[in-house]
Amino acid sequence: xxxxxxxxxxxxxxxxxxxxxxxxxxxxxxxxxxxxxxxxxxxxxxxxxxxxxxxxxxxxxxxxxxxxxxxxxxxxxxxxxxxxxxxxxxxxxxxxxxxxxxxxxxxxxxxxxxxxxxxxxxxxxxxxxxxxxxxxxxxxxxxxxxxxxxxxxxxxxxxxxxxxxxxxxxxxxxxxxxxxxxxxxxxxxxxxxxxxxxxxxxxxxxxxxxxxxxxxxxxxxxxxxxxxxxxxxxxxxxxxxxxxxxxxxxxxxxxxxxxxxxxxxxxxxxxxxxxxxxxxxxxxxxxxxxxxxxxxxxxxxxxxxxxxxxxxxxxxxxxxxxxxxxxxxxxxxxxxxxxxxxxxxxxxxxxxxxxxxxxxxxxxxxxxxxxxxxxxxxxxxxxxxxxxxxxxxxxxxxxxxxxxxxxxxxxxxxxxxxxxxxxxxxxxxxxxxxxxxxxxxxxxxxxxxxxxxxxxxxxxxxxxxxxxxxxxxxxxxxxxxxxxxxxxxxxxxxxxxxxxxxxxxxxxxxxxxxxxxxxxxxxxxxxxxxxxxxxxxxxxxxxxxxxxxxxxxxxxxxxxxxxxxxxxxxxxxxxxxxxxxxxxxxxxxxxxxxxxxxxxxxxxxxxxxxxxxxxxxxxxxxxxxxxxxxxxxxxxxxxxxxxxxxxxxxxxxxxxxxxxxxxxxxxx
Amino acid sequence: xxxxxxxxxxxxxxxxxxxxxxxxxxxxxxxxxxxxxxxxxxxxxxxxxxxxxxxxxxxxxxxxxxxxxxxxxxxxxxxxxxxxxxxxxxxxxxxxxxx
Numbered sequence: 001x002x003x004x005x006x007x008x009x010x011x012x013x014x015x016x017x018x019x020x021x022x023x024x025x026x027x028x029x030x031x032x033x034x035x036x037x038x039x040x041x042x043x044x045x046x047x048x049x050x051x052x053x054x055x056x057x058x059x060x061x062x063x064x065x066x067x068x069x070x071x072x073x074x075x076x077x078x079x080x081x082x083x084x085x086x087x088x089x090x091x092x093x094x095x096x097x098x099x100x101x102x103x104x105x106x107x108x109x110x111x112x113x114x115x116x117x118x119x120x121x122x123x124x125x126x127x128x129x130x131x132x133x134x135x136x137x138x139x140x141x142x143x144x145x146x147x148x149x150x151x152x153x154x155x156x157x158x159x160x161x162x163x164x165x166x167x168x169x170x171x172x173x174x175x176x177x178x179x180x181x182x183x184x185x186x187x188x189x190x191x192x193x194x195x196x197x198x199x200x201x202x203x204x205x206x207x208x209x210x211x212x213x214x215x216x217x218x219x220x221x222x223x224x225x226x227x228x229x230x231x232x233x234x235x236x237x238x239x240x241x242x243x244x245x246x247x248x249x250x251x252x253x254x255x256x257x258x259x260x261x262x263x264x265x266x267x268x269x270x271x272x273x274x275x276x277x278x279x280x281x282x283x284x285x286x287x288x289x290x291x292x293x294x295x296x297x298x299x300x301x302x303x304x305x306x307x308x309x310x311x312x313x314x315x316x317x318x319x320x321x322x323x324x325x326x327x328x329x330x331x332x333x334x335x336x337x338x339x340x341x342x343x344x345x346x347x348x349x350x351x352x353x354x355x356x357x358x359x360x361x362x363x364x365x366x367x368x369x370x371x372x373x374x375x376x377x378x379x380x381x382x383x384x385x386x387x388x389x390x391x392x393x394x395x396x397x398x399x400x401x402x403x404x405x406x407x408x409x410x411x412x413x414x415x416x417x418x419x420x421x422x423x424x425x426x427x428x429x430x431x432x433x434x435x436x437x438x439x440x441x442x443x444x445x446x447x448x449x450x451x452x453x454x455x456x457x458x459x460x461x462x463x464x465x466x467x468x469x470x471x472x473x474x475x476x477x478x479x480x481x482x483x484x485x486x487x488x489x490x491x492x493x494x495x496x497x498x499x500x501x502x503x504x505x506x507x508x509x510x511x512x513x514x515x516x517x518x519x520x521x522x523x524x525x526x527x528x529x530x531x532x533x534x535x536x537x538x539x540x541x542x543x544x545x546x547x548x549x550x551x552x553x554x555x556x557x558x559x560x561x562x563x564x565x566x567x568x569x570x571x572x573x574x575x576x577x578x579x580x581x582x583x584x585x586x587x588x589x590x591x592x593x594x595x596x597x598x599x600x601x602x603x604x605x606x607x608x609x610x611x612x613x614x615x616x617x618x619x620x621x622x623x624x625x626x627x628x629x630x631x632x633x634x635x636x637x638x639x640x641x642x643x644x645x646x647x648x649x650x651x652x653x654x655x656x657x658x659x660x661x662x663x664x665x666x667x668x
Numbered sequence: 669x670x671x672x673x674x675x676x677x678x679x680x681x682x683x684x685x686x687x688x689x690x691x692x693x694x695x696x697x698x699x700x701x702x703x704x705x706x707x708x709x710x711x712x713x714x715x716x717x718x719x720x721x722x723x724x725x726x727x728x729x730x731x732x733x734x735x736x737x738x739x740x741x742x743x744x745x746x747x748x749x750x751x752x753x754x755x756x757x758x759x760x761x762x763x764x765x766x767x
Contacts, residue, residue: 643766645698645759649689 003058004067006051007086010094011133013044018126025119034109037122041105041129045098052091055525063088063525064203066139077198083139085202088525092337093136093269100261100344101129103496107352108253110490111359114481115251121161125257128154132262136269140200141190144270148186148230151263152179158258159250164478167468171246178243182233189226192219206276213280224277224284227270231288235267235321237295242592244318248310249468251480252355255310260317260351261344268324268340272333275530279331286416289329293423296322298589300430304437305575305585308467309354309365312438316391317347319427323406326420331532332409334511334520339402341519342507346390346399349500350438353384356493357442359484361450362462367438372447376454379494380487381443383501388439390504392432392557395550398507403428405511408545412537421545425552432556440564459484513542674715681708693758695750699743706736 017040021033028036055063068083084090105125112121131154135147153176160172194200196219197208213220231237236244247259258264271278271288278285299318306312320343327336358365360377374381390397393404403424410420450460464473464480475482487493510518520536527533537545563570575582584590681704688701710729717725750757 641766643763645762646690646693653686653690 001050001054002065003051003054003086003091004065004084006047006054007065007067007084007090007094007137008069009047010044010051010098011084011130011137013040013047014126014130014133016040018123018130021119021126022123025123028119031109031113031118033119033122034105034112037126038102038105038109040126041098041102044129044133045095045102048091048094048098051086052095055086055088055091056522058525060525060528066201066203068139072142080140080142080200082143083201084137084143085139086137088522089269089272089337089527090136092341092519092523094133096341096344097129097132097136097262100348100500101125101257103499104253104257104261104348104352106492107256107355107496108251110485110492111253111355112251112481113485113490114475114483116475116477116481117161121158121251124154124157124161125254128158128258128263132266135266139202141193141202141205142200145183145186145190148234148266149183151234151266152176152183155179155247155258155263158254159247161250161254162479164476165249165466165473167466168249171243171249175243175247178240179233182230182240185226185229185233189223189230192223192226196223202273209277209280215280216283217280220277221281221284224274224281225287227274227277228284228288228291231267231270231325232291233267234270235264235325236318237267237291237322237325238298239591239595241295241299241318242588242595245306245311245314245588248308248314252310252351252358255314256348256351256355259314260347264317264321265324265340265344268321268328268336271325271328272337275328275331275333275527278329279530279532285329285331289326289417289420292322292325292329293420294322295319296326296427297423297430300427300434301585302588303434304430305582306588307366307368309358309367309370309438309442310351311365312367312434313347313350313354316350316431316434317343319431320347320391322427323403323424326410326424327406330410330413330417330420331530331535332406333527333530333533334523335402335405335409337523338511338519339399339406342390342398342402342504345500345507346387346397346504349383349497349504350387350391352487352493352497352500353380353387354438356380356487356497357384358467359486360454360459362460362484363464363467363480364462365467367441369448369450370442371445372443372451373454374443376447376451377486377488379497383487383497384442385439386501386504388435390507392435393428393549393553394432394557395546395553396505396508398504400546400549400553401508401512404545404549405513405542407549408513408537408542409535411545412535412541425548428549428552429556432553433560436557436560437564440560444565445568454486459486513537513546514539671715671719675712678708678712678715681705681711693760695743695747695757695759698759699740699747702743703736703740706732706739 017037020040021028021036025033055065058065064085064087066083066085068081070082072080072082074081105122108121108125112118115121128151131147131150133147135144135151138144138147156172156176156179159175160169162168190200193205197205197212199205199208209220229240233240244259244264248255250259278288296319299315299322303312303315303319306315320339324336324339324343327333327339356377357370357373357380360373360380361370386397390399393400407421407424407428410417410424447455453460461484464475464482465471466473473479485493487497510516511520524533563574587593685701685704685706685708688704689698692698692701710732713725713729713732715725717723717729747757755762
C-alpha cells in the first residue's frame with residue numbers, strides 16, 4: 001500500500017472508533033468501550049508505522065505525497081479538496097500522536113473505570129485523536145482549519161467532561177473562547193494567503209510564496225503573524241496561555257493527552273509546516289521566538305510556586321512548548337520536533353504518575369499534603385522520578401538531548417540568537433528545580449496519612465469533593481466516579497506508564513550529536529529546501545552545550561535536594577522572606593488580572609455603554625418616536641372609523657362620484 | 669337602438685342599487701342591492717361592447733358574473749353565520765370596527 005493509503009487509514013480508524021463507541025454508548029458493557037477506543041488508536045498507530053515504512057522506500061526528494069478523496073469546491077481559481085499531505089513531518093507527528101494516544105487510552109481504560117461517563121469519555125477521546133490527525137495530515141489550509149477547530153471542540157468537551165463541576169465547565173469555556181481567538185487568526189491568514197497566491201494547497205502555496213514574495217515583504221509578515229495568533233492560542237503561549245492551567249480541571253488522562261502531549265503542540269507543528277513562509281518573514285519568526293522565550297521563562301518561574309500538582313505540570317508544559325516554539329522559529333526544525341516528541345513521552349508519563357498519586361490522595365491535588373509515597377507506591381514513584389529526570393534534562397535522558405539541541409542551534413546562529421541560548425539554559429535550571437520539587441515532595445519524606453494507609457494495603461476513600469474549591473460532590477454521571485485507581489494495582493496503567501518510562505529514557509538515541517541523526521535524516525524530506533535546516537552545529541559546540549545543559553540540570557536537582565530533602569521546610573522561610581516575589585509568581589504574574597483589565601472589563605464597559613446609551617436612548621428613541629408618531633396620527637383620524645358599514649359605503653360612492661365629476665369637468 | 673337608452677337603464681339600475689345599499693339596514697337587502705349595482709355594470713359593459721363591435725366587453729361581463737357569484741356565496745355565508753349565532757340582522761349594530 002502507498003503512504004497515502006496508510007494516511008487515510010490513520011485518520012479513519014479513530015473516527016470509526018469514535019462513531020462506534022458513540023452509537024452504542026448505552027449498550028457497551030464494562031470496559032468494552034475503552035477497549036474499542038484503544039484498539040482504534042492502536043490500529044491508527046500501526047497505520048502510521050505503515051506510512052513511515054512506505055515513505056522510507058521513496059527517495060528523499062519524493063517523500064511529499066498528496067492524495068485527495070474529493071473536491072469541496074472547484075470553480076474559477078478555487079481549489080479546495082479533502083486532501084492529505086503525507087510527508088516526513090506529518091508522519092513523525094502521526095507516530096508521536098498515535099503512539100502516545102494508544103498508551104494514554106490504555107491507561108484510561110483502568111483510570112476512568114468507575115466513571116459513569118465511561119463510553120462518552122472514550123468517544124470524545126477518539127474524536128480528539130481523529131481531529132488531531134486530520135490537523136496533521138491536512139493537505140491544505142482549509143482542512144487544517146477544520147482539524148484545528150475540531151481539536152478545539154474536543155478539548156472543550158473533555159475539559160468540561162465532569163459537567164456538573166462548575167469550575168470544569170468554566171475552564172472549558174475559557175479554553176474554547178481563547179482558542180476561537182486563535183482560530184480567527186488562522187482563518188484570516190488563510191484568506192490573506194488565498195488573496196495573494198490564489199490557492200490553499202500547502203505545496204503550491206509554499207512554491208508560489210518563494211517566487212512571489214521578497215524577504216520580509218509586508219504581506220508575508222502579516223500572514224505569518226496571523227498564523228502565529230492561531231499557533232499561540234493553541235499552544236498556550238503568552239498572552240494566550242491562561243487557559244492551559246485551568247484546563248487541568250479535566251480528567252488526568254485528558255491533561256496527559258491533550259494538554260501536554262499532543263494538542264498543545266499543534267502550534268509548533270503549524271510553524272514547522274509553514275516554515276517556507278516563516279523563512280520569508282524573519283521578522284515574524286523572530287517575534288515568535290521571543291514570545292516562546294518569554295513564555296518558557298515566565299511559565300518556569302510560576303511552576304516554582306504553584307501548589308496544585310497538575311498545575312505545576314501544566315506550567316511546565318507551557319514552558320517546554322516555549323522551547324519548541326523557539327526551536328522551530330529560529331530554524332532548529334529537527335530539534336523542535338525532536339523535543340516535541342521526547343516531551344510527549346515524559347510529560348504524558350508525568351501526568352500519568354500524577355494521576356496515580358492523586359488517586360492515592362483520594363482526589364486531592366495539593367502537593368502540600370503529599371509526601372513519602374516511595375514505599376506505598378514504588379512503581380509510581382519510580383516512573384515519576386524517571387519523568388522528572390527526563391524533564392529536567394538529566395544527562396542521558398531523552399529531554400537532555402532534545403532541549404540542548406535547540407539551545408545549541410540558537411548559539412550557532414549567533415548574534416541576537418544568543419539570547420535564546422542564555423535564557424533557555426537559565427530556564428533549564430528552573431525546570432530541573434521544579435521537576436524535582438514535585439519528585440522529592442511526593443516521593444521522599446515522612447509518609448503522609450494516605451501513604452501510610454496504602455502501605456497497609458488499602459486505598460483512602462475520602463469524601464468526594466472538588467479539588468479546587470472543596471465543594472462536596474456525588475459520584476453520579478457528570479462527576480468523577482466513586483473508585484480511585486492507582487498504577488500499583490491496575491495492569492493497563494502499569495503497562496502504559498512502563499512503556500512511556502522506557503521511551504522517556506531511551507527516546508533520545510535517535511538524535512545524538514555525532515552518533516545518530518535519525519530524526520534529521522528523515523525530516524529532510526520536508527525541509528530540504530530550507531536553508532536554516534542545513535545549519536548543523538559542530539560536534540564540539542554540541543557537546544559543549546550538552547555539558548552546560550547537564551550542569552544546569554544537576555545544579556537544579558541538587559538545589560531541590562537541598563531545599564526539600566536535606567532541610568524540609570526551608571522553602572517556607574524563603575517564602576516568608578520574599579513575600580512580594582512569591583505572591584507575584586503565585587498569582588501567575590497577574591496575567592489573568594491583566595487580561596481582565598485590558599480586555600474583559602473594557603468589553604463589559606463597552607457592552608454596558610451600548611446597552612444604556614446606544615440601545616436604550618438611540619435605538620429605543622427612534623423606535624418609540626416612530627410608534628408615537630403613528631399613534632398620534634391614529635388618534636387624529638380615528639373619528640373616520642365609525643364602524644357604520646353604510647357610512648363607509650357612502651364615502652366610497654361619494655368619493656367615486658367626486659372623482660367622476662372632476663374628470664368630466666377636466667375633459668370638457 | 670341607440671346606446672344611450674341602455675346606458676340610462678344601467679345608470680338607473682346602479683342608482684337604485686346604490687341607494688338601497690345606503691339606506692337599507694338588513695344585510696340581505698344590502699346584498700341584493702349590491703347585485704343590482706354589479707348587473708348595472710355588466711349591462712354597461714355589454715352595451716359598449718355591442719356598440720364598438722368587439723367581444724371584449726362580453727368577456728368582462730362573464731368575469732363580473734363569476735365574481736358576483738363568489739361574492740354572493742361569501743355574503744350569504746356571513747348572513748347565515750350571523751343568523752345562527754343569533755346576532756341582530758342589522759348592519760348598523762355591527763360596529764366592532766369602530767376606531
